[in-house]
Amino acid sequence: MNRKSEKEKPNLLFCLCMDVLGCITYILPFASEWTDIFFAPLSAYIFYRVFGGKKGKIGALINLIEELMPSIDFIPTFTIAYFFRKHYDQ
Template identity: 30%
Template sequence: MTLENTSKTKKLALGIFFDAIGYVSIIFPPFDFIWAPASAWLMTKLYKGRKGKIAAAISFVEEALPLLDVIPTFTLMWLYTYVFSSEKKTDETIIDIN
């Protein structure tokens, strides 16, 4: 199973889990050297296209810079994608009844 094909609920659960992993660097700051690029890669796998690349760049910067680790980037991206975005969802099925 690839990450881009996961359901909305699974993406939210993964996002919360990935945000929690990011909090490890508050206790152990050198973890950022591993987690910053990993979080960017995971973001591109969860969210395809331009918005995934932009979110990956934001995630990388947020994890790499000190004191910004408290921002739940994956959860915010999920909210943007599934709650606040006005884009037409691709998982909707439209049935034309004539």
């Protein structure tokens, strides 16, 4: 694998951090589901910028829906996409 394609892949630690931020409503007692209204579009935009392309657009839409829907913030969208890209896009 060349260096350029390795650089274009997102970092696992970054993906894990984004998923933890998405779960902030469960981790911090003062945060509520209302924080997801602000975080969801930002998360979807970051998802698209990190993964890019058609799969990035689809993943960003899934990420947006997942963040906006109550009670399913625990799904690690970024981490799933990381492993999907790592194992299936070779």
